[in-house]
Amino acid sequence: MNTKRVVIGAVLVVWVIATVLAQHPDDNNSRVRRLARHLGSFWIPNWKFFAPNPGIDDYILYYRTGDSGSDTWNEWRRLFQVKEPQFWEMFYSPTSRRDKGVLDIVTTLEIMGDSDAFGAAREAYCNLLVDFVRVNMAPTGEPFFQAMVVRGAGHETSIPPAYEIVLDPRPVQFSEEVHRD
Known part of the structure; x- marks a missing residue:
């Protein structure tokens, strides 16, 4: 197996997990949210605009x-x-x-x-x-x-x-x- 593909796949999986954890309201994920604030929303997006009270009006x-x-x-x-x-x-x-x-x-x-x-x-x-x-x-x-x-x-x-x-x-x-x- 190609090492480059494994590394890219692992980074992608970590990124998706970090993004999901950063959106979750549970306080156990505060480290991920601090990391997201430190890195910026470009690396770990914040999709909380859509919940719990989205701007629909x-x-x-x-x-x-x-x-x-x-x-x-x-x-x-x-x-x-x-x-x-x-x-x-x-x-x-x-x-x-x-x-x-x-x-x-x-x-x-x-x-x-x-x-x-x-x-x-x-x-x-x-x-x-x-x-x-x-x-x-x-x-x-x-x-x-x-x-x-x-x-x-x-x-x-x-x-x-x-x-x-x-x-x-x-x-x-x-x-x-x-x-x-």
Whole structure:
């Protein structure tokens, strides 16, 4: 038998076993996970994105502008309009990082729930979402805006959207006290 084939086969078997052990939630595999962190995900991939809570929904940001004092609001508007994907976006899509960031923030807010233990952290994540909407929304002459997160099923139109989070109205302008240069 060829020695080169045996070595390559042994390395492949060790790699597959290390990859499977690194995915397993059992604490007995902590050494393999430490090795994976040390070597990087190129050598031992991390496939935990698919379980236990995979990202199967799209979170879409909406906003509306108006005056919270008189309770007069305009219609809800989608923050980023849907556009037909380009062929090259299959290989490089700069907006996918933006969408992933929104997904991470909303998922974290869902995990926190309404628990008082996460009060400050929850407020920080909500402020992050609000500031993201404030910076990216269309210019308006209205003094206030309100943001909303809607869960959708992507291109699947037979599933109705679910209204996840409606944030409190905020001023359109950044507060000088909070945001200093």
